[in-house]
Amino acid sequence: MTDLAPLRRALLSVSDKTGLIDLARALTARDVELLSTGGSAAALRDAGLAVTDVAEVTGFPEMMDGRVKTLHPGVHGGLLALRDDAAHVAAMEEHGIGPIDLLVVNLYPFEATVAKGADYATAIENIDIGGPAMIRAAAKNHAFVSVVTDVQDYDALLAELDANDGQTTYAFRQKLALTAYARTGAYDAAVSGWMAGALGDTAPRRRVFAGTLAQTLRYGENPHQSAAFYTDGSTKPGIANARQLQGKELSYNNINDTDAAFELVSEFSPEDGPVCAIIKHANPCGVARGASLSEAYSRAYDCDRTSAFGGIVALNQPLDADTARAITEIFTEVVIAPGADDAAREIFAAKKNLRLLLTDGLSDPTEAGLAIKQVSGGFLVQDRDNGRIGEWELKTVTKRAPTRDELRDLLFAWTVAKHVKSNAIVYVKDGATVGVGAGQMSRVDSTRIAxxxxxxxxxxxGLGSPTTQGSVVASDAFFPFPDGLLTAAEAGATAVIQPGGSMRDDKVIEAADEAGLAMVFTGMRHFRH
Incomplete structure (x- = not known):
């Protein structure tokens, strides 16, 4: 094997024909012979380019609706033959196999087909067979063959040929092979993941996950950690598909915290009124409703102004000028919203480092999905926590039932608690958080901290009494003893929402009755670790 490999013959067979004609013209200008299949060959001929059908190479026509066209020694021999192995060269000569020095393939759009909601049979027909087989063959033989699977690598290929007099370097071919194997791996992951879902198999024997690099990050949670951001190909509104209008590049922590903020605020439909969530270190430090978006922001900010400094702001409605002015009064890292009007954008433009992300919609809090956590030697996979509780599902367990105002605040507090690290305690008053306790080992400590x-x-x-006076309180899991509940009562809470299910529920209910509290059970827990 030599470092430089000449490129004389190329096979182009692509589903996505973006840039195909320009690439083919550039290869032809460099005296590269073109082979192709089906629609790709037709597109090349329509552009006036000379191209040889693979059927002429194999001696077999495309058949079975295109399922069989490249699975032939005439193709795979040309991709796999070692050019410096005398036996391989003799075999090629004996069987009339010509070498293929470049393979350009992108696969049937299986992921896009599934994303559009295709039925089972349509999805199956969009599983590519010949493409992955050729890609893997060419990648294996990267000592001699270049394989291109991404449209974005076309320019790099041509630059490589120009720099090396129509040849490619071994290092370049290695990099292309890495990309190629990652692509077929991701493709198979998409197919197996879809099939597990189609068959209702929640724990298949093997699980594979894949992503596409969206951004190389300066570092991870800490400067000594390298990091990158990958997307999974979904098109739903959120951090992965948001448009960044201005501001510095997002960091690892920015992305993590902004995702937490947006997922929380997406729990509240825009039709139910403006809601703002302010996040710090992936925990909400203020969440509130308001008659206007600016009022929602102001009320959320007043929950914990200290923690809000340098935080992430998420809105469930498009950013307006009044809210933009209020946000820019303190240092804020990121603002994420479904949209922003021109006046708001102009106000933000004066704060060049402030990141503004627009999502063109909210995430669906009820959408099914998977949550993945790596552990030593493996990873945990569970359903995404899309559980929600309606008013009709609550069970009043105390002598006093909550009032209408308390009930509204209880449901608001419960929704916020779902997004607070366990043990989670959330006090709410008049549609705004007034105290949040997160991530403590003891639920009593979370109650006290909040x-x-x-x-x-x-x-x-400058208020005369703590804002928890007359509030309601939510606990993400049951109170194992009455002490946490009584601590909340001492803080001024008048009503409680919790899952229930403790062995000592009767003692907790008794304590609530003695304190004059109203308490409802949800029957659902929201641990978040």
């Missing part, structure tokens, strides 16, 4: 933060904020705002 109450303490409320008292500190009340003092800073």
């Amino acid at each position: 109450a303490r933060k409320s008292a500190d904020m009340a003092e800073a705002l």
